[in-house]
Amino acid sequence: MSSSYATEDKDLPEACVGCALQDARATATEMLLQDLPISVWTDKTNYSHDDMIIVKGKVANVASGFPVTVTVVSPLNSIVTVDQIPVTSNGDFETMLNTTGNLWKYDGTYTIKVNYGSVAKNNSAKVELTGGIASTPDSPTSNECGVNEISANGQCIPFTISGGTVTSAIINTDDNSIIININAEDDGILTISPSEEVIKGIFMVLVDGEEWDDAEIVTNTNEVTVMFPAGAEQVEVIGTFVIPEFGTIAAMILAVAIISIIAVSARSRLSIMPRY
Structure with missing residues (x-):
């Protein structure tokens, strides 16, 4: 069932994306929100390129200290913004997205993805932006990645992070590595699980250009877990092979x-x- 709802309940927005429930169903909707792992909605369905998008949601089972990760994907399947939003004790979260700026310039459907701690706890809502530049099939695109994935050279790499956010990633074919750029507000943990088609033979991790010992490499699952300090900006995972830039x-x-x-x-x- 969609993560977007409309109710007249005082704790929920009157207009939510993709739905139009009657007053008699407001109580049932509130109960349903409690059962969903995470839900998300916006104050409107359509915006111009100088509007503020109000994003609200609810987490069913709150884990103290864990924020909600909000990722916005453009009509060209590129990441517009990534942020982490605190959750109240009753499971509510809220943020505002400013649609001004170069990354929001294309018209079309923007997907607001939310994640809370694990792959299973994710959901999304869609909004339309108009009045900007039309996105066309000839526009540059990348593979559409999931909520818990980051795009690197068109490849989707699964990840989880605490203590910071992942802002971008690239595949470095010269050094057989994946470079993940992060914004580390606190000491945290980054885990990535790239497929062996992307990188294999992982044997070393660098943090901000220095060889890093606080990392665990699980070779049979191709998973890497890195403990990074507050202020870290870049994690590089080095292997014996990475997917070539050209197919x-x-x-x-x-x-x-x-x-x-x-x-x-x-x-x-x-x-x-x-x-x-």
Whole structure:
């Protein structure tokens, strides 16, 4: 069932994304929110590019000290913003998203994803932005990743983090590594579980460019857990192999093109040689 609801209850918004419940169902909706691991809604369904989006939600079972991670994905499947929101003792959370700025410039559907502690506790709501730049199929895109995943060179890498947020990630083909940029407000833990198609043979972890001992590498599951200090900005996981920047087919096409150029060049030289 969708995470978006509408009720007349004083503790819930009067208009929620994608629904229109009657007053008689308000109590039932409140009970349903208590049963869902996490729910999320917004104050409207449509916004312009200079509006504030009010995001509210509820967590069913509150774990003290754990925030809700909010990730906004654009119509081009790129991450617009990532933030962590505190949860009240009764499970409520709320934040405001400012739609001004270059990352919000495209028109279309923006997905607001929320996560609370584990993969199972996630949900999302969608809003429409208009009055900006039209997004087209020719616009650059990346693979759409889930709530607990970060996109790196078009690959989705599962992760969990406490004490900070993951802001971006890239695959470094020169050093056979994945570089994860983080905003560490406190001492925390980052765990990533990339597939072996992305990286394998993981043997070293760097934090802000220094070899890091407070890390656990589980080779049979390709999982890495890193304990980082407050203020850390970058975690790099190094392996013996990372997915090439160009796919196999692209590499084959490049090889064929090079061979063709060499063949044509050789034929041209032969054609201009004097004959006796």
